[in-house]
Amino acid sequence: MAVNFSFATAGQIIFGNHSLEKVSNLVAGFGKKVVLVTGKNSSRAKELMAKFSPGTDTVIFNVPGEPTTGLIEGGVQLARQHASDVIVGFGGGSVIDSAKAIAAMATNKGELFDYLEVIGQGKPLTEKPLPCIAIPTTAGTGAEVTKNSVIKSPENNVKVSLRSNYMYPDIAVVDPVLTWSMPPALTASTGVDALTHLLETFVSNQANPFIDMLCREGLTRISRSLRKAYKDGSDKEAREDMAMASLLGGMALANVKLGAVHGFAGPMGGMFPIPHGAVCACLMSAVIEENIQALRENKLDSSKFDELAKILTGNEKAMSNDAAIWAAELVAELQIPSLSEFGLTKEDFPVLVEKAKVASSMKGNPVELTDEQLFRILERSL
Known part of the structure; x- marks a missing residue:
């Protein structure tokens, strides 16, 4: 069969230990007026800001948790008032998603809800965003190379995306050194997020040989290194593997749809104070099992799950159901709380x-799942 696919990612990717040292010159290439988006603790951001070229006019915008519609609107107002030349996102996935959304909305007219999926009008962005530099300090979301921002709407109790081909960061700087200080619990939840990105895009109904190549590499790295990084945060090789896997997962999900895990994750994260990685962890094994069963019942090809099992377990004799077993054992070992513990x-x-049935991610699931099957996933995951 002929192969047809398209692929897009950040304008430039800079990967490697200590690559953060290059950021000052990268920022200077866009101008003098900077909005530096960071988490609730600004200490590392201030250290980065101190390295910027003399005369750089920088304001810090804090993202204390997962971005909300109100928070993004506040960041947009700041970027416009500051007449910003460039937006720099320096933090985890929430920070980078916020930076991308602020950069996008700063140049586009109207309200945020005009452009949001599902709960908004879903209008396309018409103006190119402000330049954006994304610098992840965690290894999980891959947000530095994706074209969407996940934003929570408190009014609607759901997480939705602002999405556009314009929203790929101009530059992604991935420095594994920045992840060395991640505590075990954060290493676990973000690592499982990266794992789920790679897993779901690998078996997605939109997958292609190029995406498969990225996923195989990322899954191999995670299977050998997530446990190591969790147990020993100073393991530099494991941290590098996880940073690379996160990057590859982001590149994959930006180009093909995900699946049922992320189909549930949006509404679940909007309704409950559950970290995204924990949602993915709790659902992952049950979704794998249900998808395999549904494919077989519909007499569809499930060989991708056989290959997935071989990659994850490192056993060439492994079969599809072994992937679900491996996933369940991993989550238990990483001590990720159950969904019931979050209410x-x-x-x-x-x-x-x-809510999951209309989620964008559900469109990539390898097979359409019935209500009964979706209920069964939740029952197994509780």
């Missing part, structure tokens, strides 16, 4: 299923 109950299942 989720069976009474919430009907709303979650209805």
Whole structure:
């Protein structure tokens, strides 16, 4: 069969230990007026800011948690008032998503809800965003190379995306050294997020040979290094593997749809204070099992799951169901809390299923799942 696909990513990717040292010159290439988007602790951002060229006019915008519609609107207002030349996102996925959204909305007219998926009008961006430099300090989301920002709407109790081909960062600087200080719990949840990105895009109904190549490399690195990075944060090789896997996962998900794990993750994260990585961890094994069963029932090809199992386990004799077993054992070893510990109950299942069915990510699931199958996933994951 002929191969047809398209692929897009950040304008430039700079990867390697201590690559943060290059950021000052990169910023200077865009101008003097900078909005530096960072997390609730600004200490490392201030250290980075101190390295900027003399005369650089920088303001810091803090993102204390997952971005909300109100927070993004505040960042946009700051960027416009500052007449910013460039937006720099320096932090985890929430920070980088915020930076991308602020850069996009700073140049586009109207309200944020005009452009949001699902709960908004979903209008396309018409103006190119402000230049954006993305610098991840965690290894999981791959947000530095994606074209969307995940934003929570408190009014609607859901997470949705602002998405556009314009939103790829101009430059992604991936420095594994920045992840060395991540505590074990954060290493675990972000690492599973990266794993799920690679896993779901690998078996996606939109996958192609180029995406498969990225996923195989990323899955191999995670399978050998996530446990190591969790147990020993100073393991430099493991940290480099995880940073690379996160990057590859981001590149993959930016170009093909994900699946049922992320289909549930948006509404679940909007309704409950559950870290995104924990949602992915709790759902992953059950989604794998249900997808394999559904493919077989519909007499569809499930060989991708056989290959997935071989990559994850390192066993050439492994079969598809071994992938679900491996995933469950990993989550147990990483001591990730269950969904019920965050307040989720069976009474919430009907709303979650209805919201998940219309989620953008669900369109990439390898097979269409019935309501019964979706309910079963939640029951197994609780």
